[in-house]
Amino acid sequence: MNALENILAHRSIRKYKADSIPENILTSILEAGIRAATTGNMQVYSIIATRDQEVKNQLLPLHFGQKMIAEAPVVLTFCADFNRFNQWCELRNAGPGYDNFLSFMTAAIDALLVAQNCVVAAEHYGLGTCYLGTTTYMSEKIIEVLNLPKGVVPITTVTIGYPNETPGLTDRLPLDAVVHYDKYNHFDATRIERLYAAKESSEEYQKFVSDSQVDNLAQVFTQKRYTKKDNVAFSKSLLAVLQKQGFMNNDLE
Amino acid sequence: MNALENILAHRSIRKYKADSIPENILTSILEAGIRAATTGNMQVYSIIATRDQEVKNQLLPLHFGQKMIAEAPVVLTFCADFNRFNQWCELRNAGPGYDNFLSFMTAAIDALLVAQNCVVAAEHYGLGTCYLGTTTYMSEKIIEVLNLPKGVVPITTVTIGYPNETPGLTDRLPLDAVVHYDKYNHFDATRIERLYAAKESSEEYQKFVSDSQVDNLAQVFTQKRYTKKDNVAFSKSLLAVLQKQGFMNNDLE
Structure with missing residues (x-):
């Protein structure tokens, strides 16, 4: 399968077989991960590859009990990481100036490009993957469990294992909902209606709406799945x- | 070439041939991009695909004059984007609660996974790519040029075109510099010395040091390339x- 076919076949996999991932395959996935572009070749990220069942069990409630955390043979936590780089700078009498928000974003970008490379590589080996958005929600406690030092913030988590389900492709909005040529092509109500029509009329999403006892699909998101109250908290x-991990010192001393 | 070989062959390409990218290939790359995982299938990102020379010329100084912006046939600006989603929610009487920092991070994560998928897909077609970190530095002015509405923040930029150079693979630190098994494996000075030894002794980096008139490679980063003064600004x-684009309202009204 070539890279394009590989990408087009992506499904999130939430159920895994008990089989572990051979060491050489895991290493190959990680080696592919770190070929991703990185700012100034600083590699200001880290990957925590958790296989130990006890540590996975500690992570499980932090990911809201999503059971793939406990069941997947490998849980990868991708982190923005200036810790190692800062330690190197300090050893070299080079005062690191990376305790600020821009540096956090630089490191988060690095981490996410590596994550997606790892996902594509894992799927190349017939493995299934699932991203968990809970990482940014519960970062404080994930830092405790994974023993992350100052300068390190977990950004996303990917579970990996051999698939024990075969879901269909997930729908996507028409390409022109997300692609704008040259400059931003602003939306009016007619265009929004057209872009969301197929999604809103699908049986799968209509079931979401009735199960959630709300009026429409948008309310499933705003009232049930991603509420203002949760987002603010x-x-x-x-x-x-970010403050605690040393990324919000945005003033020159 | 399979997906793994595709990823392992990645080089950043900064010099492009004048050839444009056929419409069907660009569309295929973007279609591959949007197969990336996205939080709750909300697709809270957008891709600005700039081909117009005048717009590229306006972007050029904002990317510090890096000439691949003007010379690449396509410049992709990947944005965190809650604008379309919010407009849909408002049309459906579903009050969106996405004007906060968590939602910005959710959208930025979405955008970056799409970006890396596009890069892998572009390379599948024999195209070369280059990420530009200047996007987060100059986001305010990029927003003006690309006419981005509230709810949209540019996160990264990728230039794409047919390669007109054949650089070697970029070095990476040993895998154990960035991979930690189970939990974080803290660094001591001996380990840092070992991890950076190959990089510091390479001729290429030694030339960086002498050209920069500093004492060592770490100082190239801290004193020349990524200074505290710039990072803070x-x-x-x-x-x-983030405030202006509506992502810092972190209190429940």
Whole structure:
């Protein structure tokens, strides 16, 4: 399968067989990960590859009990990481100036490009993967469990294992919902209606709406799945984590 | 070439032939991009595909004059984007609660996974790519040029075109510099010395050091390439952009 076919076949896999991932395959996936572009070749990221069942069990409630955390043979936590780089700078009498928000974003970008490379590589080996958004929600406690030092913030988590389900492709909006040529092509109500028509009329999503006892699909998101109340609480905790991990010193001393 | 070989062959390409990218190939790359995992299938990102020479010329100084912006046939700007999603929610009487920092991070993560998928797909077609970190530095002015509405923040930029150079693979630190098994494996000075030894002794980097008139490679980064002064200035402007684009309302009204 070539890279394009590989990417087009992506499904999130949430159920895994008990089989472990051979060491050489895991290493190959990680080696592919770190070929991703990185700012100034600083590699300001880290990958925590958790296989130990006890550590996975500690992570499980932090990921809201999503059971692939406990069941997948490998849980990869991708982190923005200036810790190693800063330690090197300090050993070399080079005062690191990376305790600020821009540097956090630089490191988060690095980490996410590596994550997606790892996902494509894992799927090349017939493995299934699933991203967990809970990582940014619960970063403070994930830092405790994984023993992450100052300068390190977990950004996303990917579970990997041999698939024990065969879901269909997930729908996507028409390409022109997300692609704009040259400059941004602003939306009016007619265009929004057209872009969301297929999604809103699908049986799968109509079931979401009736199960959630709301009026429409948008309300499933705003009232049930991604509420303002949760987002605000998680925003506060994530900003506190950036402060604590040393990324919010945005003034020159 | 399979997906793994594709990923392992990655080089950043900064010099392009004049050839344009056929429409069907660009579309295929973007279609591959949007197969990336996205939080709750909300697709809270957008891709600005700029081909117009005048717009590219306007972007050029914002990317510090890096000439691949003007010379690449296509410049892709990947954005965190809650604008379309919010407009849909508002049309459906579903009050969106996405004007906060957590939602910005959710959208930025979405955008970056799509970006890396596009890069892998572009390379599948024999195209070369280059990420530009200047996007987060100069986001305020990029927003003006690309006419990005509230709810949209540019995160990274990728130039794409047919390669007109054949650089070698870029070095990477040993895998154990960035991979930690189970939990974080803290560094001591001996380990840092070992991890950076090959890089520091390479001729290419030694030339960096002498050209920069500093004592060592770490100082090239801290004193020349990514200085505290710049990072602090860019942190302030990026945080101001998040505020202006509507992502820093972290209190429940």
